[in-house]
Structure formats: structure tokens, C-alpha cells
Amino acid sequence: MTSDRAQLVNASLAARVAMPAPASARPGAQFAAGLLPVLPAVAFLLLFFVAPLVQNGAHSIWLPSPQGGRLSAAYYAKLFFDSYYLTVIGQTLLLSVIVTAICAVLGYPVAYFMVRHAGRWTGLIIFLLVAPLLTSIIMRTFGWSVILARNGVLNSTLLGLGFIERPLRLLQGPSSVIIGLVHVLVPFMVISIAAVLKGVDRRLEEAAQLLGAGRLRTFREVTLPLSLDGVATGSIVVFMLANGSFLTMLLLGGGSVVTLPLLIYQQFLLVQNLGFAAAMGNVLLALAVLSLFLQLRLIRRQGVHR
Amino acid sequence: MSETRVLRQVERRIPQALLLGYVLVFFVFLLAPIFFVVLVSFSDAAFITFPVTDFSLRWYYRLLEYTPLLASLWFSLKLAAASAILAAILGVPAALALARSTSRVADVVSTFLLAPLSIPMILLGVALLYYLSAMGLGLSFISLLIAHTVVSIPYVVRTVVAVYRSVGRDYEESAAILGASNRQIFTYITLPLIGSGIFSGMLFAILISLDNLSLSLFFGSAQTNTLPVVMLSYLQNQFDPAIAAIGSVQMAIAFVVLLMIERTVGLEYMSSPS
Numbered sequence: 350m351t352s353d354r355a356q357l358v359n360a361s362l363a364a365r366v367a368m369p370a371p372a373s374a375r376p377g378a379q380f381a382a383g384l385l386p387v388l389p390a391v392a393f394l395l396l397f398f399v400a401p402l403v404q405n406g407a408h409s410i411w412l413p414s415p416q417g418g419r420l421s422a423a424y425y426a427k428l429f430f431d432s433y434y435l436t437v438i439g440q441t442l443l444l445s446v447i448v449t450a451i452c453a454v455l456g457y458p459v460a461y462f463m464v465r466h467a468g469r470w471t472g473l474i475i476f477l478l479v480a481p482l483l484t485s486i487i488m489r490t491f492g493w494s495v496i497l498a499r500n501g502v503l504n505s506t507l508l509g510l511g512f513i514e515r516p517l518r519l520l521q522g523p524s525s526v527i528i529g530l531v532h533v534l535v536p537f538m539v540i541s542i543a544a545v546l547k548g549v550d551r552r553l554e555e556a557a558q559l560l561g562a563g564r565l566r567t568f569r570e571v572t573l574p575l576s577l578d579g580v581a582t583g584s585i586v587v588f589m590l591a592n593g594s595f596l597t598m599l600l601l602g603g604g605s606v607v608t609l610p611l612l613i614y615q616q617f618l619l620v621q622n623l624g625f626a627a628a629m630g631n632v633l634l635a636l637a638v639l640s641l642f643l644q645l646r647l648i649r650r651q652g653v654h655r
Numbered sequence: 656m657s658e659t660r661v662l663r664q665v666e667r668r669i670p671q672a673l674l675l676g677y678v679l680v681f682f683v684f685l686l687a688p689i690f691f692v693v694l695v696s697f698s699d700a701a702f703i704t705f706p707v708t709d710f711s712l713r714w715y716y717r718l719l720e721y722t723p724l725l726a727s728l729w730f731s732l733k734l735a736a737a738s739a740i741l742a743a744i745l746g747v748p749a750a751l752a753l754a755r756s757t758s759r760v761a762d763v764v765s766t767f768l769l770a771p772l773s774i775p776m777i778l779l780g781v782a783l784l785y786y787l788s789a790m791g792l793g794l795s796f797i798s799l800l801i802a803h804t805v806v807s808i809p810y811v812v813r814t815v816v817a818v819y820r821s822v823g824r825d826y827e828e829s830a831a832i833l834g835a836s837n838r839q840i841f842t843y844i845t846l847p848l849i850g851s852g853i854f855s856g857m858l859f860a861i862l863i864s865l866d867n868l869s870l871s872l873f874f875g876s877a878q879t880n881t882l883p884v885v886m887l888s889y890l891q892n893q894f895d896p897a898i899a900a901i902g903s904v905q906m907a908i909a910f911v912v913l914l915m916i917e918r919t920v921g922l923e924y925m926s927s928p929s
Contacts, residue, residue: 383752383755383756384756384758384760384761384764385752386748386749386751386752387748387749387752387753387764389745389748389749390748390749390808391749391764391767391768393745393804393805394767394768394770394805394808397783397786397801397802397804397805398770398779398805400786401779401782401783401787402778402779402782404782404785404786404789405778405781405782405785405786408785458674458677458681459677459678459681462675462677462678466671466674466675476913476917477682478685480910480913481685481686483862483866483909483910483912483913484689484902484905484906484909485865485866485882485883485886485902485905485906485909486866486868486883487868487883487886487887487890487902488692488886488903488905489688489689490688491688491692491890491899491902492687492689492690492691492692493688494894495688495691495692495695495703495899496691498703498894500705501703502691502705505705506705509706532685532688535685536685564667564670592775593774593775593776593777593778595777596868596869596887610775610777613777613778613781614777614872617873623785626781627781630775630777630778630782633775633777634774634775634778637773637774637775638774640773641770641773644773645766
């Protein structure tokens with residue numbers, strides 16, 4: 350260590366004597382050399398991320414047969430014209446929209462509190478928001494079955510207090526799925542909103558109050574509109590993640606809520622219908638790409654604001 | 656006069672108190688499931704029931720007897736470590752190049768390297784299973800390693816880019832002016848400065864890998880079952896506190912890792928949306 354440091358000093362002394370010319374003169378070559386280190390990662394993702402998705406796309410429009418198969422839109426036709434599958438797509442979107450809306454309503458006040466009132470507790474709040482994200486999702490979902498089960502926490506408490514006479518059936522329905530999803534996804538909403546709220550210029554709020562607006566009106570006409578970008582970013586993230594989840598439906602839904610990812614899981618497990626699973630996956634992918642596109646546009650816009 | 660002032664003061668405080676109350680309820684909601692799983696894991700009952708009256712460690716002993724759960728935890732830890740190392744080997748050089756570049760190409764490459772986070776995991780799982788099977792890899796550790804690395808790369812890249820950008824160029828430029836060679840700059844300046852970023856990025860990747868069900872699900876076999884896959888199949892057959900016990904063990908591991916991240920670079924790198 351010390352000898353290396355000595356070397357560094359020696360080198361610096363030598364450098365004062367003879368400053369070497371810049372290694373690469375041509376800007377094009379410099380640019381290419383500058384991005385050379387990204388190649389291994391890019392190649393890896395092209396090979397194991399892009400190529401599988403492309404192959405999956407090919408599977409979805411290829412109808413195999415003993416003679417070798419042919420191009421066909423049959424899987425997509427089945428998805429978009431069969432009333433059962435249309436219902437599934439509709440349920441997937443509806444569920445995601447409901448969950449996203451609930452997350453926005455529940456998450457906004459927490460983000461507001463975190464940015465404006467938490468002070469030295471901010472670190473703790475971030476920790477409490479992130480910590481559940483890092484416990485196993487199976488464990489969190491299992492936690493909700495423990496709470497909502499027939500002889501679970503909620504029913505025993507209500508029975509014990511005499512509010513109900515026999516256990517309520519809380520599990521295995523759409524509401525328990527929504528509770529589970531909101532619980533898993535709401536931290537993403539809070540974090541996204543807080544990030545934008547932090548950047549809202551407080552002088553604008555002070556100006557509004559000086560001009561005679563009450564606190565509620567200031568919030569409604571200044572703070573809220575300025576932070577809507579955060580709500581939008583958070584909504585896209587939550588919507589996207591809700592669209593892709595299946596564990597919550599599987600463990601808390603009891604078959605009452607069938608969404609695309611759950612159907613892919615079942616197709617894979619039971620039927621092994623590759624082409625159809627591929628087509629359903631591509632519908633999910635289209636939704637994800639659309640969300641990603643919206644998200645990038647939002648981020649660009651925020652970049653302009655700052 | 657003073658009465659109205661007091662009234663106005665109270666009026667100002669009420670919304671704040673309501674907000675504080677709401678935030679407390681929110682965190683109860685957020686932490687309740689985790690709390691009850693840990694509580695149940697120490698129960699002495701043969702099935703899940705409330706209130707928990709007798710406490711014991713019998714479900715932790717059960718983990719020692721029912722080997723698939725612990726075996727899969729060990730397998731998951733090995734897989735997580737291997738994929739984090741591979742992701743670091745691929746991702747760190749890329750992150751260093753991207754952090755200092757302002758070209759449009761670099762923007763596109765960054766977006767591309769983060770893309771695996773934005774597509775539905777279950778689709779990637781199905782697609783990779785058939786792709787890797789066609790390559791002859793099938794249900795193997797290598798397949799799982801590839802799948803997990805695809806998802807780990809974004810975490811490593813994102814963290815290292817953020818940390819490297821926050822450091823600034825000054826130290827490296829000073830070293831260059833003092834005549835240090837590129838290799839010396841990298842070894843004595845850059846690496847020590849971003850070491851914590853690499854470390855945290857890898858820890859994130861490990862946590863994500865440990866909890867990954869949607870990818871691992873498709874590669875499950877007797878030799879390649881990860882913890883979430885075994886937990887899921889156990890849950891579908893039994894509803895007993897053993898699952899709470901293994902969940903608590905996993906949470907303890909995650910908690911330690913989380914504290915390590917907090918100590919090295921801070922948690923905000925985990926949560927930044929982009």
C-alpha cells in the first residue's frame with residue numbers, strides 16, 4: 350500500500366517533467382472506447398432477455414402441427430373474441446385500476462406527511478416503507494391469510510368483542526385480493542409521490558397563503574396540481590406491477606379473481622399450451638411497454654421542470 | 656382576542672393531528688401481516704389459531720426435520736450470491752461507463768439495461784424456460800443463474816451509476832493531473848469511492864433474487880427448488896406455522912442485509928423510481 354502510494358507520488362513528479370499527449374485524438378474513437386465497457390452487459394441481455402422474448406413472440410403466432418406448422422393469429426383471436434378470455438383481460442385491467450386508485454388515495458397523505466412533517470423521522474419512515482418490500486412476498490401474503498382466515502386474527506377479535514356471532518368469510522374473494530395487492534404495492538406509490546413533492550417550491554404555497562388562500566385551498570390549487578406528476582409516476586408503476594402479479598390472486602383469491610398472469614401460470618402448470626401462454630404473455634408485455642413509454646415521457650417532462 | 660387565537664391555534668393543529676393519526680394507522684396496516692406471521696411462528700399450536708396462548712420453538716425445530724425448506728433456503732442463498740456476482744461482473748463496467756457519459760446512446764443503453772425491471776416477470780419466466788430448454792440447459796442451476804442475473808443487472812447498474820455520479824470527477828481528475836495512470840486511478844481512487852455502491856447493488860440483487868418466485872417457478876425440480884417455490888407448494892398443501900417460521904428466518908436475513916445497505920450507502924438508492 351505505502352509503496353504504491355510512493356509510486357504514485359513518483360509518477361506525479363515524472364508527469365510534471367513530461368506531460369504525455371492525450372491517448373486518443375479522434376473523437377469518434379474516443380466515444381466508441383468510452384462505451385466499450387457496456388458491451389458484455391448489453392450482449393448478455395440481448396442473448397437472455399431480448400432473444401427469449403422474440404422467440405416467445407414467434408411462438409404466439411405459430412400454430413404447430415405434425416406437418417410442421419404455419420403462421421396464425423388463432424391464439425390472439427381466441428384471446429380477444431372468446432368471451433371468457435375477454436372477461437379475464439377485463440378483470441386484469443379493472444383490478445389493476447382499482448388497486449392503483451386505492452394506492453394513490455392511501456399513499457398521498459403518507460407521502461405528504463413524510464415530506465412536510467416528518468423531519469428527523471424521515472429516515473424511519475423510508476425504512477418502514479422499504480422493509481416490507483424486502484420481506485418475502487409469500488410471507489406477506491401468508492400474513493393476510495393469517496389475519497383474514499376463519500379462525501384468524503380479525504375474526505377472533507371480532508368474536509371476542511362480541512361484534513359478530515360467527516366468523517365472517519373474509520378470504521378467497523376479490524376484496525382480500527385487493528387488500529393484499531394494495532399492501533404490496535402502496536410503498537411504491539408513496540415513494541414516487543414523495544420524490545415529486547420534495548421538489549415542489551414551498552414559496553409558491555407561501556405566496557398563495559399570503560394572497561389569502563386558506564390551507565385547504567392552497568393545497569387544492571397549488572400543492573396538489575404541482576405534485577400530480579408524482580401521482581402519475583406512482584400510478585404507472587403500481588398499475589404495471591399489479592398487472593404482472595399472480596401470487597396474491599393465487600393465495601388470497603381462491604379462484605374468484607382470474608387474471609392474465611394467473612392464467613399463464615395455470616396454462617403452464619396444467620395444460621402446457623405454449624403458444625397460448627406466449628400470446629397472453631405478449632398482451633401483458635404490450636401493457637407493460639405502453640406503461641413504460643408513458644413513464645419515460647413523464648420523467649422527461651419532470652427533467653424539463655427542474 | 657386571545658380566545659380566538661387559541662381557537663385558531665387548535666384549528667391549525669387538528670389537520671396535523673389527523674394526518675399523524677392516519678399515518679400511524681397506515682403503518683399498522685403495512686406492518687400487521689409481518690407482525691402476525693412472526694407471532695404465529697412462535698406458537699405452540701398444531702395449526703394457526705388466535706389468540707396465541709402458548710409459545711414455543713417447535714416450528715423452528717420442525718424446519719430442521721422437514722429438510723426441503725432449509726435445503727431450498729441454502730440453494731436460494733447460493734443462487735442469489737452467484738447471480739449477484741455475475742451481475743456485478745457484467746454490470747459494474749457498464750455502470751461506470753454510463754455514469755460519466757452524456758451522449759444519447761448512453762441514455763438508450765441505460766434504459767435498455769434497466770428494462771428487465773419493467774416487464775412482467777412471469778412472461779420472462781415462460782419465455783426463458785423454453786428458450787433455455789431449446790439450448791439444452793433446461794431445469795438446471797445454470798438456467799436459474801441466467802434468469803436471476805437478467806433481473807439482477809438493473810439493480811447493480813442503477814445503484815453503481817447513482818453512487819458514481821454522486822461522487823463527482825474531482826478526485827479522479829486530481830489523480831490524473833498528479834500523473835496517475837488509468838489503472839492507478841481506477842484501483843486507488845475510483846474503486847474505493849464506489850465500493851460501497853457495488854456492495855449495495857449486489858445486496859439489493861441478492862434480496863430480489865431470494866424473493867423471486869415468478870422466474871424460479873418455471874425452473875423448479877427436485878434439484879433446483881428455490882425457497883419461494885418450496886414455500887408456495889408447502890402453503891398449497893398445509894396451513895401450519897412452519898411456513899411462518901421459515902418466513903421469519905428469511906426476514907431476519909433480509910433485515911441484516913437491509914441494515915448493511917443502510918450503513919453503506921443509504922436506502923434511498925433502493926427506492927428511487929428511475
